[in-house]
Amino acid sequence: KAGVTQTPRYLIKTRGQQVTLSCSPISGHRSVSWYQQTPGQGLQFLFEYFSETQRNKGNFPGRFSGRQFSNSRSEMNVSTLELGDSALYLCASSLDSSGLGETQYFGPGTRLLVL
Amino acid sequence: AQKVTQAQTEISVVEKEDVTLDCVYETRDTTYYLFWYKQPPSGELVFLIRRNSFDEQNEISGRYSWNFQKSTSSFNFTITASQVVDSAVYFCALSEGFKAAGNKLTFGGGTRVLVKP
Numbered sequence: 363k364a365g366v367t368q369t370p371r372y373l374i375k376t377r378g379q380q381v382t383l384s385c386s387p388i389s390g391h392r393s394v395s396w397y398q399q400t401p402g403q404g405l406q407f408l409f410e411y412f413s414e415t416q417r418n419k420g421n422f423p424g425r426f427s428g429r430q431f432s433n434s435r436s437e438m439n440v441s442t443l444e445l446g447d448s449a450l451y452l453c454a455s456s457l458d459s460s461g462l463g464e465t466q467y468f469g470p471g472t473r474l475l476v477l
Numbered sequence: 478a479q480k481v482t483q484a485q486t487e488i489s490v491v492e493k494e495d496v497t498l499d500c501v502y503e504t505r506d507t508t509y510y511l512f513w514y515k516q517p518p519s520g521e522l523v524f525l526i527r528r529n530s531f532d533e534q535n536e537i538s539g540r541y542s543w544n545f546q547k548s549t550s551s552f553n554f555t556i557t558a559s560q561v562v563d564s565a566v567y568f569c570a571l572s573e574g575f576k577a578a579g580n581k582l583t584f585g586g587g588t589r590v591l592v593k594p
Contacts, residue, residue, distance in 0.1 A: 393579070393580055395579075395580060395581070395582070397582075397584075404584060404585075404586050404587065405568065405570075405582075405584040405587075406584075407581050407582060407583070410579045410580060410581060412579065417577075417579040418577065418578065418579040418581050420581075450520060452522060454522075454582075456580050458580070462508075462510075462572075462574050462575075462578075462579075462580075463509065463510030463527075463529065463572035463573070463574055463578075463580060464572075464580050465512070465524055465527050466524070466580055466582060467524060468514075468521055468522035468523075468524075469521065470519065470520060470521045471520045471521065473520070
């Protein structure tokens with residue numbers, strides 16, 4: 363079974379631009395979560411989607427948004443990019459048979475650099 | 478609110494030495510789930526183990542072992558006879574066990590393990 367895939371793998375943007383990152387979960391997985399990893403703040407939860415609905419959201423500004431499609435694929439969008447948005451963005455998927463503390467499997471990440 | 482603390486930021490060992498990574502967590506829930514992930518230089522987080530709060534049995538998987546102690550809110554991880562390929566950053570994480578939490582993971586700061594030949 364193929365793992366979680368994320369595109370693009372690397373991205374360079376300038377301040378003020380917006381960016382869309384894509385994530386394809388493991389086949390059959392219905393929950394997709396996004397995390398931001400930076401040297402200063404570590405790994406932080408952005409949001410989780412299940413059945414095309416946002417189930418949980420982390421403490422990030424409204425510039426960060428996401429969505430999930432009917433095939434469970436997910437996108438996240440960051441508008442009006444700031445230098446501090448430079449990070450590794452990780453997507454994770456889980457089967458979600460119970461919706462409680464399920465194991466999440468991570469993709470390789472998208473490394474975003476904001477200049 | 479939940480919190481995960483990995484006090485050791487970096488550990489350096491020589492190959493074949495054992496290394497223990499500490500993880501201490503805080504949560505008000507009686508039901509919760511604990512995880513360990515490995516992040517090699519490639520960046521992808523690799524799942525190692527999941528434990529629920531009702532299962533305090535220690536576990537051994539090859540050279541890896543885990544010691545879960547609810548009394549001290551700790552979930553420590555030991556690599557026996559370390560190898561160079563074990564060099565990576567290891568993260569401990571917590572997921573709370575109520576519906577609204579979903580599968581949200583709260584991560585510790587990570588421990589970088591460097592195994593020298």
